[in-house]
Amino acid sequence: MNQYIVEIEHVSKSFPGVMALNDVSFNLMSGEVLALLGENGAGKSTLMKILSGVYLKDGGTIKVFGQTIEEMNTKKAQELGIAIIHQELNMCAHLTVAQNIFLGREITRYGMLSVKKMNEEAEKILTSLNIDIHPETIVGDLAVSKQQMVEIAKALSCNAKILIMDEPTSALTSKEIEELFTIIHKLKKEGCGIVYISHRLEELENIVDRVIILRDGQFIKSMNYKDTSLSEIISCMAGREIKEKFPRVTCDLGGEIMEVRKLNAGRMVRNINFKLYAGEIVGIAGLMGAGRTETTRAVFGVDQKENGEIILDGKPVKIEKPMDAIKNGIVLVPEDRKKDGLCTKLSIRDNIALPNLDILCGKTGVVNRRKENEMADKAIKDLKIKLPNSDVDAGSLSGGNQQKVVVGKWLRRRSRVVIFDEPTRGIDVAAKIEIYNLMNDLKKQGIGVLFVSSEMPEIMGISDRIIVMCDGKITGELKTEEATQDKILKLATSFDKKTELKS
Ligand SMILES: Nc1ncnc2c1ncn2[C@@H]1O[C@H](COP(=O)(O)OP(=O)(O)OP(=O)(O)O)[C@@H](O)[C@H]1O
Numbered sequence: 001m002n003q004y005i006v007e008i009e010h011v012s013k014s015f016p017g018v019m020a021l022n023d024v025s026f027n028l029m030s031g032e033v034l035a036l037l038g039e040n041g042a043g044k045s046t047l048m049k050i051l052s053g054v055y056l057k058d059g060g061t062i063k064v065f066g067q068t069i070e071e072m073n074t075k076k077a078q079e080l081g082i083a084i085i086h087q088e089l090n091m092c093a094h095l096t097v098a099q100n101i102f103l104g105r106e107i108t109r110y111g112m113l114s115v116k117k118m119n120e121e122a123e124k125i126l127t128s129l130n131i132d133i134h135p136e137t138i139v140g141d142l143a144v145s146k147q148q149m150v151e152i153a154k155a156l157s158c159n160a161k162i163l164i165m166d167e168p169t170s171a172l173t174s175k176e177i178e179e180l181f182t183i184i185h186k187l188k189k190e191g192c193g194i195v196y197i198s199h200r201l202e203e204l205e206n207i208v209d210r211v212i213i214l215r216d217g218q219f220i221k222s223m224n225y226k227d228t229s230l231s232e233i234i235s236c237m238a239g240r241e242i243k244e245k246f247p248r249v250t251c252d253l254g255g256e257i258m259e260v261r262k263l264n265a266g267r268m269v270r271n272i273n274f275k276l277y278a279g280e281i282v283g284i285a286g287l288m289g290a291g292r293t294e295t296t297r298a299v300f301g302v303d304q305k306e307n308g309e310i311i312l313d314g315k316p317v318k319i320e321k322p323m324d325a326i327k328n329g330i331v332l333v334p335e336d337r338k339k340d341g342l343c344t345k346l347s348i349r350d351n352i353a354l355p356n357l358d359i360l361c362g363k364t365g366v367v368n369r370r371k372e373n374e375m376a377d378k379a380i381k382d383l384k385i386k387l388p389n390s391d392v393d394a395g396s397l398s399g400g401n402q403q404k405v406v407v408g409k410w411l412r413r414r415s416r417v418v419i420f421d422e423p424t425r426g427i428d429v430a431a432k433i434e435i436y437n438l439m440n441d442l443k444k445q446g447i448g449v450l451f452v453s454s455e456m457p458e459i460m461g462i463s464d465r466i467i468v469m470c471d472g473k474i475t476g477e478l479k480t481e482e483a484t485q486d487k488i489l490k491l492a493t494s495f496d497k498k499t500e501l502k503s
């Protein structure tokens with residue numbers, strides 16, 4: 001019979017200015033997959049960090065395998081068989097895959113690192129998980145999705161009996177997600193208890209036995225998955241009923257704002273041509289690695305262009321670096337918020353002020369503090385960013401709230417084109433709708449919105465027109481009315497014969 005392997009009772013945790021967890025109870029059985037759900041900032045990651053010894057609890061009790069653990073720490077958690085895959089990637093980018101997998105528990109021989117042995121062992125683990133990555137690859141050279149798979153391999157290599165996955169799929173391709181689900185099914189059969197945190201509620205169907213919902217740091221409900229429904233889960237998370245998942249606004253299409261003509265930039269951006277009109281949202285669909293992010297980066301001037309033109313309001317503009325793009329009214333919300341979108345050690349106010357110093361300094365060259373505070377307060381209010389105050393480090397916010405800060409810093413500029421690269425990754429249902437509303441607001445103001453997303457329902461639900469990319473090229477364009485998942489997928493996989501042979 002199944003039994004509780006984790007029993008958490010009345011646990012509380014405060015950070016300066018926030019009560020992240022308030023008298024929360026939680027339990028986990030062996031052989032079950034439990035989804036821990038809640039809006040951004042609900043306390044999911046904090047609760048799991050307490051269980052895995054990253055944070056100390058303020059009060060309450062934790063029992064693991066029936067044994068009360070007074071002071072959990074990461075070492076004790078590891079000894080007990082608790083492994084955690086953190087929400088934000090935690091790899092050392094300059095080390096190899098094998099070095100990352102064995103970090104802190106390196107294999108040695110005669111007091112020396114046994115590199116060969118570690119590579120062999122890593123290879124075994126990767127192969128057993130069907131992950132096609134060489135153990136000697138430098139992690140920083142891997143795509144985010146592959147890094148995530150290495151993170152998963154690392155957690156599993158410790159023979160975990162309790163496995164916590166904090167948003168494991170947010171950066172995975174659909175094939176990798178399937179592989180992950182196979183791994184989860186296997187671990188479940190072996191009696192491992194799995195805590196699964198995700199904002200992609202649709203995927204729960206395939207794996208989850210039970211859900212526990214937190215809201216504002218409090219326990220709300222535990223339900224068997226088969227006895228509940230998505231709409232019940234969503235209302236428990238939000239504390240209210242949410243009717244429309246994809247709010248769509250219609251407005252008249254204006255003139256052409258931007259044209260990208262014959263753009264080439266590296267292997268993943270080949271002869272890209274498209275137009276963007278005022279008052280429309282254009283989705284860029286495709287599989288991961290199709291060159292969508294690279295295209296947005298080339299347009300925004302992060303990566304060098306080989307050739308091609310960007311025409312704004314009928315005039316060619318020279319964009320060699322992001323500042324040129326910003327000055328011309330093109331802004332980007334990047335895919336990797338931690339690396340490219342935020343200075344995690346700076347306050348929220350500073351993060352929002354940073355790209356807007358030209359507005360905040362005026363002619364004097366001195367930052368106008370009043371304006372700076374107003375700007376931050378407005379972004380926090382408009383996007384409902386959950387935080388104690390705008391002085392806290394951006395890095396201490398919950399994942400979804402960090403994303404909102406990245407969006408928030410562009411709101412006060414008079415932009416012509418706003419590019420969003422996977423803007424709703426890791427964001428809860430209600431906050432997703434806020435982001436869609438924000439895109440719709442931009443659209444209503446006559447701004448052109450470009451929107452990269454890997455989630456088909458979202459791209460079909462929000463865009464007016466969909467461009468599909470595959471292997472660095474645009475393979476088709478669809479009007480939303482005619483778009484179906486099948487049509488998009490077909491275009492997203494129309495590889496050239498030549499490239500298919502190569503891969
Ligand atoms: N290290 C920290 N310092 C200060 N505040 C923190 C810290 N970690 C978390 N918090 C705060 O605790 C609350 C709960 O955050 P937590 O990260 O647990 O949320 P979450 O449910 O995982 O959200 P998300 O879905 O966005 O990842 C938030 O208000 C967050 O800002």
Ligand SMILES: [Mg+2]
Pocket residue numbers: 044045046087166398399
């Ligand atoms: Mg979290």
